[in-house]
Amino acid sequence: MEGPEINDDSQLYSTMAGKLDARLLKALDVMGFTHMTPVQQRVLNELPTWRSDCLVQAKTGTGKTLAFLLPALHCLLQGEYAPPKGKVGILIITPTRELAQQIAKACDQLTSQLPTPLECHVAVGGTARASAHSRFMKGAPSILVATPGRLCDYLSETPTAKKLSNIQTLVLDEADTMLESGFIADVKRILQLIPQKSTGWQGMCFSATVPPKVKDVVNIVLRRDYTSISTIDQNEAPTHERVPQYHVIIPSVGDTFNALASLLKHEIKNCKKIIVFGVTAHMVALLAGVFCKGMIHLKVFEIHSRLNQGARTRTTNQFKEAEAGILFASDVIGRGMDFPNVDLVIQVGLPSNGEQYVHRVGRTARAGADGRAIILLTEGESFFMRNNRHLPIKPHPDTAEILAGAPACSKAVMQAMYTIEEESKQRAYSSFIGFFAGSGLLKQLRLDKAGLVQLANEMAVKGMGCPEPPPMDKKVIGKMGLKGVPGFTYADPNELARAPRNGGSSRGRNQSRGGKPRDALSPGAGSGVEKRRGGGRGGRGGRGGGRR
Numbered sequence: 348m349e350g351p352e353i354n355d356d357s358q359l360y361s362t363m364a365g366k367l368d369a370r371l372l373k374a375l376d377v378m379g380f381t382h383m384t385p386v387q388q389r390v391l392n393e394l395p396t397w398r399s400d401c402l403v404q405a406k407t408g409t410g411k412t413l414a415f416l417l418p419a420l421h422c423l424l425q426g427e428y429a430p431p432k433g434k435v436g437i438l439i440i441t442p443t444r445e446l447a448q449q450i451a452k453a454c455d456q457l458t459s460q461l462p463t464p465l466e467c468h469v470a471v472g473g474t475a476r477a478s479a480h481s482r483f484m485k486g487a488p489s490i491l492v493a494t495p496g497r498l499c500d501y502l503s504e505t506p507t508a509k510k511l512s513n514i515q516t517l518v519l520d521e522a523d524t525m526l527e528s529g530f531i532a533d534v535k536r537i538l539q540l541i542p543q544k545s546t547g548w549q550g551m552c553f554s555a556t557v558p559p560k561v562k563d564v565v566n567i568v569l570r571r572d573y574t575s576i577s578t579i580d581q582n583e584a585p586t587h588e589r590v591p592q593y594h595v596i597i598p599s600v601g602d603t604f605n606a607l608a609s610l611l612k613h614e615i616k617n618c619k620k621i622i623v624f625g626v627t628a629h630m631v632a633l634l635a636g637v638f639c640k641g642m643i644h645l646k647v648f649e650i651h652s653r654l655n656q657g658a659r660t661r662t663t664n665q666f667k668e669a670e671a672g673i674l675f676a677s678d679v680i681g682r683g684m685d686f687p688n689v690d691l692v693i694q695v696g697l698p699s700n701g702e703q704y705v706h707r708v709g710r711t712a713r714a715g716a717d718g719r720a721i722i723l724l725t726e727g728e729s730f731f732m733r734n735n736r737h738l739p740i741k742p743h744p745d746t747a748e749i750l751a752g753a754p755a756c757s758k759a760v761m762q763a764m765y766t767i768e769e770e771s772k773q774r775a776y777s778s779f780i781g782f783f784a785g786s787g788l789l790k791q792l793r794l795d796k797a798g799l800v801q802l803a804n805e806m807a808v809k810g811m812g813c814p815e816p817p818p819m820d821k822k823v824i825g826k827m828g829l830k831g832v833p834g835f836t837y838a839d840p841n842e843l844a845r846a847p848r849n850g851g852s853s854r855g856r857n858q859s860r861g862g863k864p865r866d867a868l869s870p871g872a873g874s875g876v877e878k879r880r881g882g883g884r885g886g887r888g889g890r891g892g893g894r895r
């Protein structure tokens with residue numbers, strides 16, 4: 348039987364006849380969903396009422412979206428809890444724009460069998476605010492799926508806030524990330540601007556990972572007596588047993604590109620659809636730039652915060668529909684995104700934490716499919732496995748072969764590197780330094796600040812083929828907290844003065860492949876993380892120009 352975690356004992360949706368709104372049941376039928384996934388089964392059967400507050404944990408790709416949409420939509424359709432026409436009844440907050448759009452699509456499918464489908468609107472950053480806002484104000488939205496920054500912006504205007512003054516259900520998807528340092532301030536602000544919890548709205552928090560400290564803050568959206576549901580055993584890793592997970596340890600950071608080329612060559616025989624995660628947006632752009640030069644026989648896709656939203660949405664849709672391809676990605680698609688039939692997830696470098704590792708791995712083996720995951724780390728970074736012993740990551744059985752194949756890839760990698768503009772390498776270099784400088788990782792890597800610069804220099808010279816470490820602006824170095832640290836090549840201030848304010852002096856600066864404008868070099872500029880101030884855990888977001 349097809350479907351995530353569905354077997355012959357799974358409850359049929361038809362058993363919900365008379366309980367779940369018939370039009371939703373019809374939609375499920377049209378969507379081809381006959382059986383409940385475990386998380387859907389438990390939410391629909393175990394919640395005291397479908398308006399009860401809940402914290403729900405279930406593995407990635409197991410159908411959590413429907414598990415919150417179905418009860419919330421059912422209650423809205425029953426009339427008793429429907430807000431006046433034109434007012435939002437269900438508010439769903441997600442960390443990324445792509446995820447918001449994906450949830451809205453699922454919502455549209457679920458209400459497609461109503462004589463007049465409910466209006467589900469999306470409010471996310473990076474899109475034409477004026478037109479989306481005008482549609483929202485003129486329309487009759489029943490559901491709003493939003494990212495925190497744009498939602499705060501909507502709620503700051505009284506007429507817009509009025510449309511959200513009758514909320515019946517508030518869903519925090521990827522709840523752990525919504526309740527950690529980068530987003531919690533926005534969530535608190537949103538809670539001040541919508542009706543008080545005492546008015547009785549339902550709070551629903553969903554995620555594949557729920558670190559213990561989330562339970563300390565979850566009460567800002569949930570009643571004290573909320574129902575806790577987990578389909579994951581406490582002693583079990585929150586990743587799929589269906590995803591064999593491997594590590595490949597490379598001797599030094601300068602080997603990253605060659606080793607990845609060798610790894611891809613090795614794996615590509617058995618894979619049609621691959622996602623490769625990189626540490627920062629600029630590093631992802633560089634990876635995509637290198638590997639689109641004919642080294643791999645798969646169509647190359649690229650997604651990260653430095654692309655404009657139009658390009659991000661296009662890539663998302665294309666990669667969803669693609670039968671084959673390789674997507675170089677930052678964490679803008681690390682959580683929640685449902686790309687069908689991804690056979691392999693590769694992580695190049697450290698994820699921000701164990702939870703992020705789990706979510707990235709979760710982009711494969713979705714909806715009952717199989718998948719594999721590989722993380723490529725340097726010896727210095729291998730502490731990640733020691734710190735996350737609960738994760739079932741084993742040495743890649745062909746590590747020796749992959750490493751032995753790396754030098755042979757060096758020529759093709761360098762040829763590709765030479766075609767890449769210096770500015771792109773400079774950005775990748777700078778973002779790499781910013782990523783580590785702004786994190787608590789240096790201690791774990793047993794590096795001081797000078798050691799970090801040396802590491803980045805090795806990445807640039809050995810890995811990217813730069814004749815010398817790329818020049819850095821003194822101001823940027825200062826903002827990274829690295830003033831006076833030896834090892835930098837300083838940018839010529841005259842050259843900087845001559846350069847346009849938003850970029851550099853060379854042809855093609857601030858242009859991505861395809862000529863799309865990029866954000867300025869300054870740390871955190873246009874990080875694309877939805878108003879994720881102050882960084883994520885360890886304060887990583889924003890510094891060094893584009894964590895995501």
Ligand SMILES: Nc1ncnc2c1ncn2[C@@H]1O[C@H](COP(=O)(O)OP(=O)(O)OP(=O)(O)O)[C@@H](O)[C@H]1O
Pocket residue numbers: 349350351353379380381382383384387405406407408409410411412413554555682683684685709713714
């Ligand atoms: N009852 C069902 N039967 C078959 N397929 C289903 C069912 N419910 C959901 N799916 C499919 O399973 C896939 C994963 O669902 P979804 O994106 O909701 O997972 P998730 O648990 O939210 O994952 P993540 O933790 O990554 O956010 C989707 O393609 C969805 O359409």
